[in-house]
Amino acid sequence: MVxxxxxxxxxxxxxxxxxxxxxxxxxxxxxxxTSTPVSDIVVGxxxxxxxxxxxxxxxxxxxxxxxxxxxxxxxxxxKLAGHLVAAGGKRMRPMMSIAGAMMATATPDERxxxxxLATAVEFIHSATLLHDDVIDESNLRRGRDTANALxxxxxxxxxxxxxxxRAFELMVEADNxxxxxxxxxxxxxxxxxxxxxxxxxxxxxxxxxxxxxxxxGKTAVLFAAAAxxxxxxxxxxxxxxxAMYDYGLQLGMAFQIMDDALDYSADAATMGKNAGDDFxxxxxxxxxxxxxxxxxDDERAFWQRTLGEARFAKDDLATAQAMLAKHDAIDxxxxxxxxxxxxxxxxxxxxxxDPATADLAAALCDAARFAAxxxx
Amino acid sequence: MVxxxxxxxxxxxxxxxxxxxxxxxxxxxxxxxTSTPVSDIVVGxxxxxxxxxxxxxxxxxxxxxxxxxxxxxxxxxxKLAGHLVAAGGKRMRPMMSIAGAMMATATPDERxxxxxLATAVEFIHSATLLHDDVIDESNLRRGRDTANALxxxxxxxxxxxxxxxRAFELMVEADNxxxxxxxxxxxxxxxxxxxxxxxxxxxxxxxxxxxxxxxxGKTAVLFAAAAxxxxxxxxxxxxxxxAMYDYGLQLGMAFQIMDDALDYSADAATMGKNAGDDFxxxxxxxxxxxxxxxxxDDERAFWQRTLGEARFAKDDLATAQAMLAKHDAIDxxxxxxxxxxxxxxxxxxxxxxDPATADLAAALCDAARFAAxxxx
Numbered sequence: 001m002v003x004x005x006x007x008x009x010x011x012x013x014x015x016x017x018x019x020x021x022x023x024x025x026x027x028x029x030x031x032x033x034t035s036t037p038v039s040d041i042v043v044g045x046x047x048x049x050x051x052x053x054x055x056x057x058x059x060x061x062x063x064x065x066x067x068x069x070x071x072x073x074x075x076x077x078x079k080l081a082g083h084l085v086a087a088g089g090k091r092m093r094p095m096m097s098i099a100g101a102m103m104a105t106a107t108p109d110e111r112x113x114x115x116x117l118a119t120a121v122e123f124i125h126s127a128t129l130l131h132d133d134v135i136d137e138s139n140l141r142r143g144r145d146t147a148n149a150l151x152x153x154x155x156x157x158x159x160x161x162x163x164x165x166r167a168f169e170l171m172v173e174a175d176n177x178x179x180x181x182x183x184x185x186x187x188x189x190x191x192x193x194x195x196x197x198x199x200x201x202x203x204x205x206x207x208x209x210x211x212x213x214x215x216x217g218k219t220a221v222l223f224a225a226a227a228x229x230x231x232x233x234x235x236x237x238x239x240x241x242x243a244m245y246d247y248g249l250q251l252g253m254a255f256q257i258m259d260d261a262l263d264y265s266a267d268a269a270t271m272g273k274n275a276g277d278d279f280x281x282x283x284x285x286x287x288x289x290x291x292x293x294x295x296x297d298d299e300r301a302f303w304q305r306t307l308g309e310a311r312f313a314k315d316d317l318a319t320a321q322a323m324l325a326k327h328d329a330i331d332x333x334x335x336x337x338x339x340x341x342x343x344x345x346x347x348x349x350x351x352x353x354d355p356a357t358a359d360l361a362a363a364l365c366d367a368a369r370f371a372a373x374x375x376x
Numbered sequence: 377m378v379x380x381x382x383x384x385x386x387x388x389x390x391x392x393x394x395x396x397x398x399x400x401x402x403x404x405x406x407x408x409x410t411s412t413p414v415s416d417i418v419v420g421x422x423x424x425x426x427x428x429x430x431x432x433x434x435x436x437x438x439x440x441x442x443x444x445x446x447x448x449x450x451x452x453x454x455k456l457a458g459h460l461v462a463a464g465g466k467r468m469r470p471m472m473s474i475a476g477a478m479m480a481t482a483t484p485d486e487r488x489x490x491x492x493l494a495t496a497v498e499f500i501h502s503a504t505l506l507h508d509d510v511i512d513e514s515n516l517r518r519g520r521d522t523a524n525a526l527x528x529x530x531x532x533x534x535x536x537x538x539x540x541x542r543a544f545e546l547m548v549e550a551d552n553x554x555x556x557x558x559x560x561x562x563x564x565x566x567x568x569x570x571x572x573x574x575x576x577x578x579x580x581x582x583x584x585x586x587x588x589x590x591x592x593g594k595t596a597v598l599f600a601a602a603a604x605x606x607x608x609x610x611x612x613x614x615x616x617x618x619a620m621y622d623y624g625l626q627l628g629m630a631f632q633i634m635d636d637a638l639d640y641s642a643d644a645a646t647m648g649k650n651a652g653d654d655f656x657x658x659x660x661x662x663x664x665x666x667x668x669x670x671x672x673d674d675e676r677a678f679w680q681r682t683l684g685e686a687r688f689a690k691d692d693l694a695t696a697q698a699m700l701a702k703h704d705a706i707d708x709x710x711x712x713x714x715x716x717x718x719x720x721x722x723x724x725x726x727x728x729x730d731p732a733t734a735d736l737a738a739a740l741c742d743a744a745r746f747a748a749x750x751x752x
Contacts, residue, residue, distance in 0.1 A: 074571045131537060135530040154511040157533060158570045161507060161540070165563035168544055172557040180556065181548040187541035194534045195450045 046369035051099065054363055058098040058111055058118075059091060065119040069166060080147050080159045084126055087142040092255065093125050093226045094118035099364060100230025100244045103348075104237075105356050113174040113233040117183070120174075121226040123167035124187060128194070128218075130160035135198075136281050179229045186225035193217020202282045202310070204292045204303040211289055212253070215260075220252030243347050247364060250344035254372045257337040260285035261330050264321055276317040282307050286336060288320075290329040299323055337372040344368035422745035427475065430739055434474040434487055434494075435467060441495040445542060456523050456535045460502055463518040468631065469501050469602045470494035475740060476606025476620045479724075480613075481732050489550040489609040493559070496550075497602040499543035500563060504570070504594075506536035511574075512657050555605045562601035569593020578658045578686070580668045580679040587665055588629070591636075596628030619723050623740060626720035630748045633713040636661035637706050640697055652693040658683050662712060664696075666705040675699055713748040720744035 070081040101114035130147055132138070134156050139149040148156035164187075171180050197214045200206045228245030236244070263278040264287055278285055284307065292303050302319065305311050324330055345365035351357040446457040477490035506523055508514070510532050515525040524532035540563075547556050573590045576582045604621030612620070639654040640663055654661055660683065668679050678695065681687050700706055721741035727733040 072568055072571075074568045074575070076571055076575055077568065127537075131533050135533060153529075154574055155571065157507050157511060158567055158574065161503075162564060162567035162571065164537070164540060165560060165567055168560040169557070169564055172553060172560050175553060177548060177551060177553055177556075180553075181545070184541060184544040184548050188538060188545055191534055191538035191541055192448055192450045192453065195452055195531065195538065198530055198534065199450070199452060 046366050046373050048367050048370045050359070050363035051095065051367040054102065054360060055095050055098045057108070058101075058115060059095065061111075061115050062091070062094045062098065062118045062122070065115055066122055069119055069123075069170060070163070072162070076151070076155060077159055077162055080151050080155055081126065081163060083144070083150065084129060084141075084147055085122075087144050089142060091122065093222055094122045096223055096226035096244075096248050096251075097121055097230030099360065100227045100232075100236065100241075101234040102360050103240050103244055103351065103357055104231045104234035106234035110234060113176065114230045116170045116174045117179065117226070117229050117233055120167040120170040120183070121222065121229075123163040123170070124183075124190070125222060127160040127163040127167070128190060130156045130163070132194075134160075136277075138277070174233050176233045179233045182232070183225050183229055186221045189217050189221045193219070193221070197283070200284050202308055203284060204288060204300070204307045206284045206289060208286070208289055211284065211286055215253060215256040216249070219256040220249045223252030223255070224248035240351070243350065246347040247344050247368070250340045250347060251368045251371060254337040254340035254344065254368060257286055257333055257340065258372060261287055261333040261337070264324055265330055276320075279306065279317055279320055280312070282310055286333040287324050287329040290332055291320075291323050291327050294327045294329075295323065334372065338369075341368040341372035422742050422749050424743050424746045426735070426739035427471065427743040430478065430736060431471050431474045433484070434477075434491060435471065437487075437491050438467070438470045438474065438494045438498070441491055442498055445495055445499075445546060446539070448538070452527070452531060453535055453538055456527050456531055457502065457539060459520070459526065460505065460517075460523055461498075463520050465518060467498065469598055470498045472599055472602035472620075472624050472627075473497055473606030475736065476603045476608075476612065476617075477610040478736050479616050479620055479727065479733055480607045480610035482610035486610060489552065490606045492546045492550045493555070493602070493605050493609055496543040496546040496559070497598065497605075499539040499546070500559075500566070501598060503536040503539040503543070504566060506532045506539070508570075510536075512653075514653070550609050552609045555609045558608070559601050559605055562597045565593050565597045569595070569597070573659070576660050578684055579660060580664060580676070580683045582660045582665060584662070584665055587660065587662060591629060591632040592625070595632040596625045599628030599631070600624035616727070619726065622723040623720050623744070626716045626723060627744045627747060630713040630716035630720065630744060633662055633709055633716065634748060637663055637709040637713070640700055641706055652696075655682065655693055655696055656688070658686055662709040663700050663705040666708055667696075667699050667703050670703045670705075671699065710748065714745075717744040717748035 066085055067082075070085060071078050095118075097114050097118035098111070101111045106114065129141065133141060133146040134148045134153045137148075138146050140146065146156075147159070168184075171183055174180075193214055193216065196210075197218055200210055200214060224245045225248070227248030228241050231244040232241045260278065260283075263275060263285070265275070279288075288303065288307060292300060295303065302316075302323065306316050306320065345368055348361040348364045352361040442461055443458075446461065447454050471494075473490050473494035474487070477487045482490065505517065509517060509522040510524045510529045513524075514522050516522060522532075523535070544560075547559055550556075569590055569592065572586075573594055576586055576590060600621045601624070603624030604617050607620040608617045636654065636659075639651060639661070641651070655664075664679065664683060668676060671679065678692075678699065682692050682696065721744055724737040724740045728737040
């Protein structure tokens with residue numbers, strides 16, 4: 001039964017949307033589409049619930065470890081870190097590490113190292129958020145005042161550094177030098193992605209591939225490393241480690257594209273941040289690249305004045321949203337995210353036949369499709 | 377022969393200056409003083425030259441590795457990092473790792489892992505400098521424009537993050553999980569020290585012990601971890617690892633106290649930064665703590681208005697310097713640094729009798745005394 005299909009996905013087989021995916025050049029969405037019955041692809045409404053159900057108990061252990069390990073003799077550190085952590089968030093990244101451990105069929109007792117890594121991954125992510133908010137001069141995150149707004153840039157930078165260092169302490173405790181190497185390399189790639197993003201900021205004519213490089217670095221690589229490391233530290237076979245890494249990478253791409261698309265369509269209450277933040281920050285994202293590419297001279301002049309030169313006027317956000325709508329840029333972005341979500345499903349498909357991993361593989365695929373379906 | 381003794385050290389045996397050293401409670405300067413002839417303590421003019429001579433060849437390898445490993449596909453990263461690295465600096469921290477390897481009597485061929493660690497340590501230090509300059513809004517470091525002044529706070533924060541992540545990659549390559557753990561813990565302690573410093577900023581009545589905690593964290597722990605890790609990764613015996621860790625800790629304390637003392641006495645040309653920076657930044661350092669403790673009500677009101685409330689008037693720096701001179705605060709600070717330098721000598725003294733390490737032990741002691749003798 002096919003129900004609740006996101007409108008943008010109704011025609012996601014249309015070949016003219018299948019641009020090359022620089023992140024994973026060997027993947028052909030077309031091959032997958034033509035060899036897989038549509039009824040197998042979209043069954044019921046995608047949901048995060050099955051995955052949440054599987055990882056729930058482990059995530060409680062992760063949350064406890066997060067609280068325990070953000071402590072310090074210096075009171076400001078847990079206070080500031082706790083403000084961010086208490087605000088919640090989806091904890092998607094640590095969930096990747098737990099899913100990796102489950103894919104490796106580690107028993108709950110054997111998942112201790114993966115729980116340490118999951119905590120480390122959340123700390124790396126939190127450190128990045130703290131530094132991002134300083135860089136963007138943001139004052140609202142997840143519906144609350146940002147740490148830099150409350151305690152100043154200096155404290156936010158330093159506590160970010162602390163969480164990053166603490167993350168490495170946790171990884172060392174997981175006691176697997178190969179995994180450590182992967183996570184250290186991922187951390188370097190994240191910062192490269194962030195610097196890359198900085199260098200494309202204000203350039204509305206950025207090519208799509210450059211954007212994909214940016215989000216691969218700043219977002220997808222951490223999802224990938226988290227999932228792969230969870231599998232590897234739990235004794236997963238090389239094919240499972242590679243599959244989970246790939247799954248995380250594709251999911252991360254979908255996740256970030258959706259985040260960027262929703263920035264022009266969601267309201268602050270739903271997102272926990274201000275809609276149009278990316279616009280005000282001159283960030284170049286997939287919707288604006290599509291609108292630039294398909295825009296006429298007047299439209300390009302608009303993007304150049306706003307995103308390019310930060311000369312904003314009242315109603316510019318509404319004008320931007322109207323231009324995005326004219327070119328169907330949000331739905332076309334979501335379509336692109338759907339492609340990555342399907343690639344994530346392909347990555348874990350080989351493990352759908354094994355009774356030990358069938359439920360997990362299905363839940364992971366469901367979660368990926370859900371990530372590309374957020375409609376708010 | 378006793379020559380070239382720094383004036384401040386002429387009376388450094390005076391017991392009333394021997395406050396408890398919270399960093400190393402088991403160390404008794406008095407025990408050392410009373411059991412060691414003065415002629416053994418100060419022989420000739422302390423100099424960095426013997427240590428520089430011993431480590432010279434390895435430091436060339438470290439410098440080459442620094443250049444090689446700060447590369448990235450993202451051009452802004454090596455450009456910004458190179459600006460800081462090219463400005464030089466004393467490279468004291470990587471030198472600690474090399475000295476550790478030599479203390480472990482590793483041959484030049486066996487020093488590869490220590491060279492990786494030395495590079496990592498310099499990267500951690502560089503990352504800290506980049507973030508510090510953002511936090512302090514500094515525009516001059518080592519006599520050149522700061523990275524944040526040239527490329528903006530965002531780039532400086534992110535490239536700092538990159539260097540930190542790259543440092544962990546290098547440590548992983550050194551392939552010793554115990555050493556990795558120590559360096560990760562040291563990194564967390566550095567950031568704790570920096571946050572602690574932030575929390576005492578603007579409080580002129582900070583106790584000396586709180587100040588010592590701050591500089592132990594923000595400076596001495598990295599010297600210590602660098603020296604200890606260099607010895608451990610090179611197969612040094614536990615006593616040598618512990619001795620090098622201790623040496624680094626004591627030297628780091630001396631080094632930072634001198635840095636803080638010179639901030640009120642040196643000129644920009646010598647220091648490569650603006651004299652009085654700490655004063656303007658409301659940083660609480662040993663000279664100001666001494667002046668506060670021994671100051672009368674009028675003096676305390678001055679420190680409260682300036683360091684406490686940042687209400688600065690013209691000539692305040694000159695007034696501060698005069699008050700410090702009145703209480704001999706600079707020389708008394710240098711005296712304190714000398715005490716730590718002597719403790720560093722004590723740490724390596726056990727290896728002065730072994731022909732394989734005698735020259736190194738002597739050179740290390742000389743370097744520590746030199747660090748506490750900078751008169752500019």
